[in-house]
Amino acid sequence: MKKILSGSAVAALCVAFVSEAAATEWNASVWGKRRAFTEHVEKLSELVSEKTNGDFTINVSYGGLSKPRENLDGIEIGAFEMAQFCAGYHRDKNRAITVLELPFLGVNNLDEEVAVSHAVYDHPAVKDEMAQWNARIIMTSPMPQYNIVGxxxxxxxxxxxxxxxxxxxxxxGKAFEAVGGVPTSVPATEAFNAMESGVVDTVAFAQHAHLSFGTINEADWWTANLNPGTVNCPVVVNIDAYEALPAEHREALDSSIDEAIDHYLANYGSLLDQWDSVLDEKGVAKVQIDDAVIAEFRTKAADPIRAQWIEDMSAQGIPAQDLYDLVQSTLEQQRSGN
Known part of the structure; x- marks a missing residue:
């Protein structure tokens, strides 16, 4: 005996099919554990879900999808839709943004780090290079100047x-090499073991990473003001996945980026406010480097490394001088309030 659906039942099924078709689920590949460095990714996930009533979800995976050095490769092949990576992990794959990792750039705070990073990300040369990996940078992961524990x-x-x-x-790494150091670029997740086993004498990290990866627990001292530079770690999306988003989901993602960055900055500010108490709690001495020592470091590292970077990148067809000038002009604009 045939069963005939009522008009209302048919309508309900249609709505269900449409809702299912409209749902979007993305995977985001990060590493380590949830920490200040990943708070903007977590916030972005929360915001897009809220704005789409749960129709757009971003599942944040801490190492379950890829190794840190392979996140850009995963984006290229579409293994996941979003990822975080650090430029120093594979400088040959993201040459243009390594301008942001030059030592002693003069960036003073996280707001300036956001401004210069996003200005560089918007440069056509950066967009073109990222497109080779089917990647679109959507936001930075701003970190303060690195300092070392030992x-x-x-x-x-x-x-x-x-x-x-x-x-x-x-x-x-190049900055420390310029003054006789021996840099190694083990992934952040391996830094504690490298320090504990004596593979390295010191570790350069931002504050959150010294906490998250446990290097502060091995330390006797921390340099409070060496400030040689920082690393640049963008969040990217797969271009095909981004362009395939329904218009309302793309709008939810785009409109959430500034909110996610603001959340990150507020959260990181709280961590910095507590840093001195962390040092006290763990018995780590706070070392102030003499200004003359820092000036000598800058003389040996900053100018020669910048000049070599501009020469090398220009020879590879990267508009290196233009990118460096963009960083400096953005800093000037940021400080003038324009």
């Missing part, structure tokens, strides 16, 4: 950096 006596003279084995990537 064991034993503090290294507060430049001569003491000679032979120092330091976990430092990108431009930071």
């Amino acid at each position: 064991t034993g006596d503090p290294r507060d003279e430049l001569a003491e950096f000679e032979g120092m084995r330091v976990r430092a990537t990108g431009g930071l």
Whole structure:
């Protein structure tokens, strides 16, 4: 005997099919554990779900989808739709944005870091290079200037950096190398083991990472004001996945980026406010490097490394001088309030 659906039942089924078809589920590949460095990704996930009544969800995976150094490769092949990576992990794949990892750029705070990063991300050369990996950068992961933790006596003279084995990537690694250090670029997740086993003497991180990856627990001292630079870690989306989003979902994502960054900055500010108490709690000495030592470091590292970077990148067809000038002009605009 045939069963005939009523008009209302048919309508309900149609609505259900439409809702199912309109639902979007993305996976985001990050690493480590949830921490200040990933709060904007978490907030973005929360916001897009709220704005779409749960029709657009972003599942944040901490290492379950890819290794940190392979996140950009995963984006290229569409293994997941969103990912975070750091430029220093594969400088050959993201040459243009390594301008943001040059030592002693002069960035003073996280707001300035956001401004210069997003200005560089909007440059056509950066967009073109990222498109080669089917990637679109949507936001930065702003971090303060890196400082180092170490064991034993503090290294507060430049001569003491000679032979120092330091976990430092990108431009930071080159800066320490310029003053006799021996940089290694082990992933953040391996930094504690490298320090504990003596593979490295010191580790260069921003504050949140010293906490999250446990290097602060091995440390006897921390440099409060060395500030040689930082790393740049964008959040990217797969271009095909982004362009395939329904208009309302793309709008939910785009309109949530500034909110996610604001949340990140507020959260990170709270961590910085508590940093001195963290040092006290863990018995880590706060080392102030003499201004003359920092000036000597800058002289040996900043100008030569910048000049070499501009020469090398220009030879590869990257508008290096233009990118460096963009960083400086953005800093000027940011400080003038324009």
